[in-house]
Each structure stands twice: as C-alpha cells, then as structure tokens.
Amino acid sequence: MAKDGKYRKPERREFLVPHVVARKQISPHFVRVTLGGEALKSFVPMGYDQWFRVFLPTADGVLRLPRRTNGLWVAEYLLMSKDTRPIGRNYTVRHHRTEGLYGEGPELDVDFVLHEDADGTLGPASAWARDASPGDEIGIFDEGVTFLPPPRATWHLLVGDESALPAVLGILASSPDDVPTEAYVELPDARDAQPVDTRPNTTLHWLTRPPGTPVGDTALAAVRAATLPDGPGYAWTAGGQRLATGIRRHLVTDRGFPKDAVTFTGYWR
Ligand SMILES: Cc1cc2nc3c(=O)[nH]c(=O)nc-3n(C[C@H](O)[C@H](O)[C@H](O)COP(=O)(O)OP(=O)(O)OC[C@H]3O[C@@H](n4cnc5c(N)ncnc54)[C@H](O)[C@@H]3O)c2cc1C
Structure with a gap:
C-alpha cells in the first residue's frame, strides 16, 4: 500500500x-447501512x-461525481455549481465482506x-442514512488508513466518541494479538455499545456521557484519570475536534508522549 505522510x-x-x-437501526443512535453492487468489486x-x-x-x-481521480478531483468538485455538486462527508468501513449477506458479491x-x-x-448524511432504501445509490472514494503506529510502540491507546466507534472497533479487529491496548469509546447511550470479542491484553472501556455534558469530556x-501501561506507547484518537485535540494535548503535555506518537483527527466540529 502506498504511504503518504x-x-x-x-x-x-x-x-x-x-x-x-x-x-x-442497530441501536438508539446508530443506523447500519449495507452497501453492495458490482462497483464494490473494485474496493x-x-x-x-x-x-x-x-x-x-x-x-x-x-448523483454527479467528479471524473478525475488524481489530486485534481477536489478542484473539479469545487467548480461544480451548487445545484449539481454532491454533498460530501466522511465515513469508516465497519465491516467488509467478500461474499455478501444480502446477495452475491x-x-x-x-x-x-x-x-x-x-x-x-439531522445533518444531510445522517438524514440520508435514516431514510436509505434498497437501491439508493451513493458515491464513495477510498482514503485509506490513518492508524500508523511506530515500530517502537509497545502498547496502544485508542480514544473516540461515537463517530469513531467504527474506527476503534476496526483497529481492534485488525491489530496484532501481542500489542496490549487500552480503548475508550464515549457514547450518548450505553445501549449504543456493540458486542466485541477482545483479546486478554486489551481493555475496551465503554463510557456513557451524562446528559448535558459536552461530547468528549467524559472520555x-x-x-486523564487512567493508569496507562509503561513504555513507549502510540495513541490514536478521533471524534469531535474538542476531544481529539484535548487527548493529544494531555498526552504530549502531561504524559510526555512524543508528538509523532499521537495520531489525532477531528471527525467533526
Ligand atoms: C475520517 C472520518 C471518518 C468518519 N467515520 C464516521 C463513521 O463511520 N460514522 C459516523 O457516524 N461518523 C463518522 N465520521 C464523522 C462524520 O463525517 C461527521 O459526523 C459528519 O459531519 C456527519 O455529517 P452530517 O451531514 O450528518 O452532519 P453535518 O451537516 O456535517 O453536521 C450537522 C450538525 O451536527 C454537528 N455534528 C456533526 N457530526 C456530529 C457528531 N458525530 N456528533 C454530534 N454532532 C455532530 C455539526 O457540528 C453540525 O452542527 C467520520 C469523520 C471522518 C473525518
């Protein structure tokens, strides 16, 4: 796979x-949309x-999409008139199946x-998911992976709010068995937690946000209060900008993490 910074x-x-x-509707705040079709054979x-x-x-x-796929697609997208430009948002692969549950492919x-x-x-993407019906088309453009631990890291820390639940669970499912991992996922409702088999060296902390608390503050x-493993760690954090930047600041300032040992992404503001 290509690596690009x-x-x-x-x-x-x-x-x-x-x-x-x-x-x-898989839980109070989550809708799972399953996509299929010939197009996914290229994914x-x-x-x-x-x-x-x-x-x-x-x-x-x-649905009108840019034709270019090199870096120029962004310019082409922005040049589309407001009436014809598709609304763009970002999402995560929760599961990929080579053979479908609902049909072939x-x-x-x-x-x-x-x-x-x-x-x-609801925002446009949330509303689209709420109303999605079989046959509805959507455009997707793969962007790859941001979880890039340095080889020196002996343990991993994952922190996110509900928008990062798919990413945290994807990272846990893909990670090697021998890396101890502490994962924290903040949810609006305890019923939004998803059943997961974790390894003995992994702890997944589901945190429920008390009503009225700003998103991210609970995580x-x-x-901040956690006793984390010793040794060089790698942290990945995503969710609301406030959470992602807050975790990075805490790890770098209070816990002495090198800046390159923290990947942080504001998923929304
Ligand atoms: C790399 C990446 C991967 C992502 N993966 C997922 C994913 O798998 N599942 C997922 O649900 N989201 C995911 N997100 C977040 C998602 O792209 C945003 O939440 C997006 O803004 C939702 O679009 P919308 O049209 O529903 O709402 P918008 O029109 O963008 O926003 C409407 C309003 O809601 C607020 N808002 C936006 N998102 C949230 C939120 N999550 N919680 C509370 N308020 C919010 C905005 O501030 C705004 O006021 C990801 C983001 C990134 C960058």
Whole structure:
C-alpha cells in the first residue's frame, strides 16, 4: 500500500457507486447501512480505520461525481455549481465482506451516527442514512488508513466518541494479538455499545456521557484519570475536534508522549 505522510493511501482510487442493500437501526443512535453492487468489486479492504468519502445525490435525486481521480478531483468538485455538486462527508468501513449477506458479491457495512443539530434537525448524511432504501445509490472514494503506529510502540491507546466507534472497533479487529491496548469509546447511550470479542491484553472501556455534558469530556476525563501501561506507547484518537485535540494535548503535555506518537483527527466540529 502506498504511504503518504499522515495516511496509508490505497494503491488505486476511483469513485465507486454502490447501492444500498439493507438498512437497520442497530441501536438508539446508530443506523447500519449495507452497501453492495458490482462497483464494490473494485474496493480493496485495508482494515484498521479505513475511511472513505461519501457523496450524496443532490435535491433532484441525481448523483454527479467528479471524473478525475488524481489530486485534481477536489478542484473539479469545487467548480461544480451548487445545484449539481454532491454533498460530501466522511465515513469508516465497519465491516467488509467478500461474499455478501444480502446477495452475491462484496458488501460494506457503514455505521452512521444519527446526531442532531442544535435545532433538532439531522445533518444531510445522517438524514440520508435514516431514510436509505434498497437501491439508493451513493458515491464513495477510498482514503485509506490513518492508524500508523511506530515500530517502537509497545502498547496502544485508542480514544473516540461515537463517530469513531467504527474506527476503534476496526483497529481492534485488525491489530496484532501481542500489542496490549487500552480503548475508550464515549457514547450518548450505553445501549449504543456493540458486542466485541477482545483479546486478554486489551481493555475496551465503554463510557456513557451524562446528559448535558459536552461530547468528549467524559472520555477526556477517563483518560486523564487512567493508569496507562509503561513504555513507549502510540495513541490514536478521533471524534469531535474538542476531544481529539484535548487527548493529544494531555498526552504530549502531561504524559510526555512524543508528538509523532499521537495520531489525532477531528471527525467533526
Ligand atoms: C475520517 C472520518 C471518518 C468518519 N467515520 C464516521 C463513521 O463511520 N460514522 C459516523 O457516524 N461518523 C463518522 N465520521 C464523522 C462524520 O463525517 C461527521 O459526523 C459528519 O459531519 C456527519 O455529517 P452530517 O451531514 O450528518 O452532519 P453535518 O451537516 O456535517 O453536521 C450537522 C450538525 O451536527 C454537528 N455534528 C456533526 N457530526 C456530529 C457528531 N458525530 N456528533 C454530534 N454532532 C455532530 C455539526 O457540528 C453540525 O452542527 C467520520 C469523520 C471522518 C473525518
């Protein structure tokens, strides 16, 4: 796989147009949309926190995508008129199956958090997932993996809010058996936790956010209070910008982590 600074990029990237084969409300705040179709035969699973851009049809129901796949696609996208430009967001591979559950061929599960705006409305991607029906098309563009531990790290720390649940569980599923890992996932509701088999050297802390508490503060407080393993560690953190930057600041300032031993990504603001 190609390595490009902050990311391990896919070798080859193209815009793919899979369609919805199933949609299920799996917990109070999560909808799982399963994508399938011929297009996914070109999708190469990389494990860990593999993420991709999603592009939604415009109000007229038409999905128009940039044609370029090199770095110029962004300029082409931005030059599209507001009426024709698809809304773009970012999501994570929850599961990839070579043989589908709902039909023949590969499938991708994507777990969408249904979060509300301050005025109670859902953002466009959340609303798309809530209303998704079999046959609905969506554009996707693979971006690869950000989880890149340095070889010197003897243990891993993973921290995220609900938007990073798919990535944290993907990293746990892909990681080698012999690396002790502490994982913290903050959720709006304890019922949003997903059943996971963890290794004996891994602890997955599901944290429930008390009502009215800003997103991320519960995870930040838990990590601040934690007794973490000794030795050189590597931390990966994602979720609301406040959480990702707060964890990085804590690890670098209070725990002496080298800056290059922390990968942090603001998933939303
Ligand atoms: C690499 C990457 C991978 C991601 N993977 C996933 C994933 O697998 N599943 C997932 O659900 N999300 C994931 N996200 C986060 C997702 O892209 C954002 O939450 C996105 O903004 C949702 O789009 P929307 O159209 O629903 O809402 P928007 O229109 O973007 O936002 C509407 C309002 O909601 C607020 N908001 C946005 N996201 C959240 C949130 N999660 N919680 C609370 N408030 C929010 C915004 O501040 C805004 O006020 C990922 C982000 C990145 C960068």
